[in-house]
Amino acid sequence: VTEKKTEAEEIERRHxxxxxxxxxxxxxxxxxxxxxxxxxxxxxxxxxxxxYNNIPHVGHSHPKVVDAGQRQMAKLNTNTRYLYDLLPTYSxxxxxxxxxxxxxxxxxxSGSAATDLALRLAHAHTKHKKLMxxxxxxxxxxxxxxxxxxxxxxxxxxxxxKEHILKTPIPDxxxxxxxxxDAGTLYAAEAIEQISNSTEPxxxxxxxxxxxxxxxxxxxxxxxxxxxxxxxxxxxxCISDEVQTGFGRLGDHFWGYEAQEVIPxxxxxxxxxxNGHPMGAVVTxxxxxxxxxxxxxxxxxxxxxxxxCAIALSVLEVIEEEQLQENAKVVGDxxxxxLLKLKKEYKSIGDVRGSGLFLGIEIIDEKTQKxxxxxxxxxxxxxxxxxxxxxxxxxDDSVLKTKPPLCFTKENAETVANEIYNVLGALENHNRNxxxxx
Ligand code: PMP
Numbered sequence: 001v002t003e004k005k006t007e008a009e010e011i012e013r014r015h016x017x018x019x020x021x022x023x024x025x026x027x028x029x030x031x032x033x034x035x036x037x038x039x040x041x042x043x044x045x046x047x048x049x050x051x052y053n054n055i056p057h058v059g060h061s062h063p064k065v066v067d068a069g070q071r072q073m074a075k076l077n078t079n080t081r082y083l084y085d086l087l088p089t090y091s092x093x094x095x096x097x098x099x100x101x102x103x104x105x106x107x108x109x110s111g112s113a114a115t116d117l118a119l120r121l122a123h124a125h126t127k128h129k130k131l132m133x134x135x136x137x138x139x140x141x142x143x144x145x146x147x148x149x150x151x152x153x154x155x156x157x158x159x160x161x162k163e164h165i166l167k168t169p170i171p172d173x174x175x176x177x178x179x180x181x182d183a184g185t186l187y188a189a190e191a192i193e194q195i196s197n198s199t200e201p202x203x204x205x206x207x208x209x210x211x212x213x214x215x216x217x218x219x220x221x222x223x224x225x226x227x228x229x230x231x232x233x234x235x236x237x238c239i240s241d242e243v244q245t246g247f248g249r250l251g252d253h254f255w256g257y258e259a260q261e262v263i264p265x266x267x268x269x270x271x272x273x274x275n276g277h278p279m280g281a282v283v284t285x286x287x288x289x290x291x292x293x294x295x296x297x298x299x300x301x302x303x304x305x306x307x308x309c310a311i312a313l314s315v316l317e318v319i320e321e322e323q324l325q326e327n328a329k330v331v332g333d334x335x336x337x338x339l340l341k342l343k344k345e346y347k348s349i350g351d352v353r354g355s356g357l358f359l360g361i362e363i364i365d366e367k368t369q370k371x372x373x374x375x376x377x378x379x380x381x382x383x384x385x386x387x388x389x390x391x392x393x394x395x396d397d398s399v400l401k402t403k404p405p406l407c408f409t410k411e412n413a414e415t416v417a418n419e420i421y422n423v424l425g426a427l428e429n430h431n432r433n434x435x436x437x438x
Contacts, residue, residue, distance in 0.1 A: 215394025216360025
């Protein structure tokens with residue numbers, strides 16, 4: 001009773017000055033005090049398995065990352081208008097992860113700021129105002145970010161789609177109208193028709209390789225390979241938002257666009273880049289950078305500062321030293337196979353998708369085969385009771401999302417799968433003994 005009261009007080013205190021428009025996770029919010037690698041610890045001392053947070057990419061409070069930040073903070077932190085090695089050192093290391101054509105980088109402090117800048121770069125280069133965006137995409141919280149994010153502008157409380165935005169259907173092979181191996185081509189053909197019907201040329205096409213807020217939906221195979229040349233031919237550039245999918249999370253690839261066998265003109269980076277330290281970046285070609293550089297100076301007070309660069313550099317080093325991309329592949333494959341086994345067992349699991357440690361589990365109603373938000377929320381909250389963090393998302397908020405720190409182990413994956421099994425099993429027993437509630 002005392003604990004409950006204390007948490008209720010914490011919520012009340014938070015809401016005194018922090019608007020509830022910033023929602024809290026779970027029916028019973030968690031009071032967190034510390035975290036290490038793939039575990040978080042609440043104020044009652046519970047160790048909670050983090051199967052959700054992709055920002056602490058190499059693990060919460062990774063000692064090498066913490067050390068890099070602490071040392072640099074004690075030594076020098078300044079704006080980017082002085083010479084210091086860490087800026088070119090980190091830039092070289094980051095750009096070595098990209099194909100040669102992508103050789104210029106601008107640093108900012110969030111994925112949203114990166115999206116905003118990416119759109120400015122595209123405009124400076126093409127001069128076209130029209131933008132093509134994907135259904136359910138999310139790219140950031142600035143006004144320009146919202147304008148290109150169907151997830152936000154198309155929300156019932158959203159501001160609606162603006163004139164200069166062309167929206168194309170998500171090439172989803174589970175919920176969408178095209179399935180099977182030709183789906184990518186069929187979806188692309190529809191989008192290409194939209195492009196050719198556009199009264200103005202499209203300046204930029206922005207998309208994620210796996211649409212996170214859409215419910216972890218991988219783009220149908222081959223989709224971008226057909227769209228990118230068409231966008232370019234009519235004078236536009238192609239932007240890949242790698243905020244969620246980048247830095248080896250997908251296992252098979254370091255960047256998500258590689259799965260689609262394309263090279264974008266502009267790449268947006270954020271979240272995992274500095275393991276939770278606020279950092280984002282835009283990577284682009286020399287040609288696009290040259291167009292942008294003709295305009296007003298670009299300056300970001302914090303973007304690319306020595307502390308951010310030191311932390312981000314340590315993140316890339318840890319990914320390599322600990323072979324975390326490989327771990328994402330091996331553990332991710334195991335995790336996915338366990339979830340697919342669960343799908344065989346329980347008809348309420350409609351689909352298991354994604355790759356590496358970026359997976360989605362679509363929860364459906366057994367009878368209607370429609371999305372089942374209520375059950376997805378039940379599973380999420382039950383897992384919280386069992387000290388496991390995952391989330392829900394998607395158009396109906398009915399997809400369980402799991403995207404843990406890349407140090408996640410096979411045993412961790414087994415724990416999550418077993419507990420989902422237990423939650424669904426308990427429900428079946430309950431439903432057998434009373435009225436079905438889900
Ligand atoms: N792009 C994608 C794909 C994202 O998921 C997010 C954040 N959820 C952003 C951009 C915006 O990043 P930030 O919250 O750091 O501004």
